[in-house]
Amino acid sequence: MNPPSFEYFAPRRIEEAFDILAKHDGEAKILAGGQSLIPLLKLRLTSIPYVVDISRIEDMNYIRESHNELRVGALTTIDDLENSASIRGKYPIIFDAASNIADPLVRNRGTIGGNISHGDPSNDMPAVMLALGAKFTIASARGERVADADGFFIDAFTTALEYGEILREITLPERGAHEAGCYIKNKKTAGDFSVAGIAVQIRFDNSGVIEKAGIGMTSVSPKPIRARKAENYLKGRKIGESVIREASRLVVSESNPSTDFYGTVEFKKQVLAKITEDAIYMASDRAEEN
């Protein structure tokens, strides 16, 4: 079914997009890859009078290394992330997530910026961004500001993005010498949203002690959340069976799933405990290999 009627704009420059957004104060919506928004419009779960398609704006689709950081344009597709050598080599946690989002056809159009700014608690990139401690460059007619991933996700489908603002770039912090991550998603069928997802990024010092841990969760709370207690617990410890079990227990204690189509609260917590243990093992193995 076609969506309800709307007026459509396809600006070529980001400044034009700001003007259109300002002109239709509060009523225009940004369209990037459209893999979440178009289904919502088609199913008539929402209707929008003005659609601003930003996908033709130049220079928002790139993966660039600069000063040991990685800068990713918000319009970079999930497929581009999946096939990027620098992503796979330096941030395997992003590769894990990218290669498990929806299906290859959706990944060909869906963008990293859309996946983050849609604010869906079942989207995978938010947890990864929390685990990595990513920063978001947000542009508007007023200029640019930088926001931490931590604090960006306010509630279900609500982020720190204000009307008139566009997520322009994602900055991934420098990776340590013995640092790596892993994302694991448990889903019932191919292409489905997850029962639960977990993002773990671990950095060891030269003696094998955990210097830093970042943990983000998908689908087990009304919004994407960090597992702070588990992060703090891991810091200063060495990896071992009992440490991993305790970290996983803390992650579960910080989750807040609800019973729905994907399972009961108890089931989701059991799934989360298992994938968290697996993800910590995998992240540690990868970090030690570096």
Place this chain on the structure above:
Amino acid sequence: MENIKIRSRVNGKDIESEVEPRKLLVHYIREDLGLTGTHVGCDTSNCGACTVLVDGKAVKSCTMLAVQADGREITTIEGLSRQGKLHPIQEAFLEKHGLQCGYCTSGMIMTSFWLLRKNRNPTEEEIRKNLSGNLCRCTGYQSIVDSITYASKLMRAHETEKEGIMVEQ
């Protein structure tokens, strides 16, 4: 709402149309262009029966607006055969019984066309992963996977043949 003028290259032919912004690409392809080989299956972005190539990448045409195809190159199932001769992937689906009711087939073929352009010799696992956005409710996928494996052999054989001719020349 005002119609918008779009220009795109569909199966190698330049086409200019006026479309309503809300029109989905799949409806534009089927209704405006009359290319009904592209199917609407689930209409909820799950089944992949509507798969076409946009600028060389396989996408679900039910999850894209026609206006987004402005300036893009579109390939549908009708664009695969050459002078009445089936594409090797189509031949392979015939040969290996890669379809039963046929509803999902054009999507299966377009997704595989995208894969085989990137990877001439995919493993069974790669074929299956690549098909995770295309649903078939008849065959249980085995014949589809066999068809694609066979298609990759045919395509490699065609290439070797062509190279042979070039060497002779």
